Amino acid sequence: MQKRKLMSRPALTMMIVVTLILTASLVASGAATTKQLSTNFTLVNLSTSSNLVNIQYYKGDGTQWRPSESATLTSQGSQLIRRQYDDTQLTSGSGSVVVGGQGPMGAVVQIQARGQTPTSGAYSGSAVGSNSANVPLIAKGGSSASGAVNSQIIIQNTGTTATSIQVEFVNSNGTTVYTSPSTNIAAGASYTYDLTNDTSAPNGFFSAVVKAATGGQVTVVSNLFTGSNGMQTFSGFSSSAQKWLVPLFTSRLGNGLSTPVTVQNLSGGSIPAGAIKLQCKADPSSGGSDFNKSNPAAVTNTASAIFNPVTDNTIPANWYGACTIDTTGYNTVAFVQMRFVGTDRAASYEAIRADGTKTKVIVPLYMKRLTNGFATAVTIQNLGASSANVNIAYQAGDGAPAGCSVNVGPFTIAAGGSLIQNHRITSGANSVPTLPENCFGSMVVTSTNSQPVEAFVQIDDLDQGTGDPFMAHNAFTAD
Incomplete structure (x- = not known):
């Protein structure tokens, strides 16, 4: 068999800030948290070809934490999961990971307080740095x-x-x-x-x-x-834009969920009152009406404006839908908080740039009602000016039960609208009944009519009634 030349194309690098690894105490009493936090991360292949990856672990002083490891992601959507709390080659502490590969990759990191009242967060790894x-x-x-x-x-x-x-x-x-x-x-x-x-x-x-x-x-x-x-x-944000999308905006729902949106001015000058526009369209099933908001006062450079349905009673209650943040003429960044007010449950994710052009988006990890309680909900956003026709390929992860590789669709997503694949439920609106329970793996979402798409993911532990088992993160676009 002819050997493959590993240097036939340039290597790409995915940087993952895998922090707070294993169950070592994060900080002494009185700091931001006294929880003992641990991580796991999931890599996914964004390339249409096989992808040989090398994983390097660093301590805070830059020395090697454990020996590096290599693995091959055989096809687009192939997945690799690493749990730091199960890795006997890692000493307790915190550090970082650098993953190099032959092609583009995505990664999601979960942070959890294992064996304690839940505290959880998730984020997407970064492929590049900036000054x-x-x-x-x-x-x-x-x-x-x-x-x-x-x-x-x-x-x-x-x-x-x-x-x-x-x-x-x-x-x-x-x-x-x-x-x-x-x-x-x-x-x-x-x-x-x-x-x-x-x-x-x-x-x-x-x-x-x-x-x-x-x-x-x-x-x-x-x-x-x-x-x-x-x-x-x-x-954190290393680049700005003038239009952002919030696939799911909620205001004082019956379950307590509200989603404050924070917009930071990076234009280099002041943004006048009324120039940061939040334009929201109600979900058809909500029975609500569309509404618009804008910043009531000027926002100086590097300062932020917040649209907060928790405290702003002019935003209608029991409302859910999708919103666009329009700051035409002014560069900004934005992120979304998901808060169940009155409880510990909270998550956040970066708002989605509206200028994306990719017609494929990949979710590193889906979970449908796992026996350990974890499940996901994926919201797919149409960035295009016309309806998007999408197909979804669920790909089983390593060790998943039979039947976890399922193709669903086609679905039609209205211009500026979104589609939810809810793996927390077994039936009803937005459910995926053809996907068995206890399945996990990756998702490859393809728009078949050239409309660009993006996605974000919610992760929850359905067995936890206390603490914060709730997480969210962005997905990855691909060619």
């Missing part, structure tokens, strides 16, 4: 309807040499009110900046800019803790 990253919302000693609010910012050096970083706190007036001490990060390593541990940092709510030294490259993940158990995890 700076923006976090629309951070907090130190904040308060909310769900309890105290505190942030951690995890910063990974994606470059090949050490770099130094600082975090700038920006208030609602766009003024930088504090800059953290400079910290050096080794190549490939990550650093957790816990705002509560920085006694010089001011209390309150802010947006943040993470800056690396000249030539440095970083990627950023934010953990926003609420109350004793809630955690919202989302990625």
